[in-house]
Amino acid sequence: MNNKKGIVSRRWHDTFSLSMSPLLRLVPWLVAGIVLQPFLPYCWNPWPFVASVVVAFAARRRPLLQSVCIGLSTLLLGTLLTSMQRQRLTFPADERWHTVEAVVASEPVEKPRSVAVDLLLTANGRRVKAYLAKDHQSLRIVPGDGLLLTTRIEPTRHLRLDGFDYGHYLLVNGFTGRCYVRKGDWRMAAVSIASLPLSDRLRLKTLRWRHRLLQRFKTLAAADADSYGVLAAMTLGNRSAISPDLRSVYSLTGASHVLALSGLHMSILYCLISMLNFVGRRMLLVRAFTIVLFWSFALMTGLSPSVVRSALMLTIAAVISMRGSRSLSVNSLSLAAIVMLIASPLTLYDVGFQLSFLAVFAIVTLMPLMERMLPPFYLLRYPLLRVVWSIVAVSIAAQMGTAPLVAYYFGRLPLYFIITNFVVIPAAYAILWLSLTYLILPFTVVGQLLLFVVAKLNAVLTSMSTWPYASIGPLHPSPIQVVAVYVIEVSVVITICILAAGRLRSYKAC
Secondary structure: OHHHHHHHHHHHHHHHOHHHOHHHHHHHHHHHHHHHHHHOOOOOOOHHHHHHHHHHHHOOOOHHHHHHHHHHHHHHHHHHHHHHHHHHHOOOOOOOOEEEEEEEOOOOEEOOOEEEEEEEEOOOOOEEEEEEEOOOOHHHOOOOOEEEEEEOOEEOOOOOEOOEOHHHHHHHOOOOEEEEEOOOOEEEOOOOOOOOOHHHHHHHHHHHHHHHHHHHHHHHOOOOHHHHHHHHHHHHOOOOOOOHHHHHHHHHOOOHHHOOOOHHHHHHHHHHHHOOOOOHHHHHHHHHHHHHHHHHHHHHOOOOHHHHHHHHHHHHHHHHHOOOOOOOOHHHHHHHHHHHHHHOHHHHHOHHHHHHHHHHHHHHHHHHHHHOOOOHHHHHHOHHHHHHHHHHHHHHHHHHHHHHHHHHHHOOEEOOHHHHHHHHHHHHHHHHHHHHHHHHOOOHHHHHHHHHHHHHHHHHHHHHOOOOOOEEOOOOOOHHHHHHHHHHHHHHHHHHHHHHHHHHHHHHHO
């Protein structure tokens, strides 16, 4: 009995002690540097950062001073990298028309009067959001097609759509501009991509492969556009085919997370590979194959922040598993955040990045507390109860981590999110496994079963969205109110931790 109490105590300490998560202390400094970059003069100069690193190294015999210098170095690194990325993505306005070569780097999205695509300019690797006049030719564009077009590219600065800062959205997502292309001002052309970075060339190849897979799903669900939209989103990360009504249904029921490729989807892939239970050199080969598979999948789905975060986390898990550890931690989550923000500081402003990291952080930190709310004896004796309680605990933890931001960005909060997860999590597992089976073995019976599961999921969520009080809103919290809610949540959690620690001490005294 004392051994079990000791395990619980150590798990509580490992989860909530900052000494066990040193990288977590660097994340606020890095975030502060990125946020403060527009207000800090000379942030483009690397010498303050170099000086702070030198002082931190020289103060190694003074731990407090060294800690402050390391934090300051991280802040200055954030401002320096953010300034460099903004300079790289920002171009002066040019009113002239140019003829440029480009390659299509996304699935085309049909608009009322245009076709929206992402273009990579072969001359300089710039990424541009393009709107081609809609006709029979623009509707046939596919990823990897080369285009020769004459247009005028608008920079991202000062672009607004009905009060929405569209320019900032484009900048955060790596676009350097936007352009409209009139009918007759573009044509298909053979272009060379040899000058593009290797990552872009790999991504173009994976996008072509994804397009072929999407066409197979489109043929399968030709009579059900909603089923195709959900399939494309859940399996290959293409959400452009989801209708506004269906998107609203998933939002009202709290199921939007299942449409965005994230840790749930990547974890299923990880479970599949984990079934190959090898040891020794074979285990190393399997882990290496797992990591390659994760990043190939991330490239194919467009390197969205949630997928990159999941790929990083599971890559860390694959490496850690070789050393005998079985769980991820706040430290590994912090490492994933630091790597992503160093690679692309403006990712911080991506809503998906914020929600995915807060959700996982809440799950990692709150799950140990919530698991102790039920006696371990019952969880071990009744496997079904363990599964049910895990879904409830994960749902509550993720909602606590994301609810204030969801209310701020979207103005509504779903109330039946726990019930929703009992529907969508098993359905997501079934859909992903059936999709993988169908892509490998395209039997008619597998395809029909896949469509049946997707259609039933859509029908159940549509029904739930009409329930009374399915969501509350409209909500318009201010940034200060959002911070205040998070402060209250943290205070409550700390209070629970203190009470739990006191209870553990009383157990030990017995």
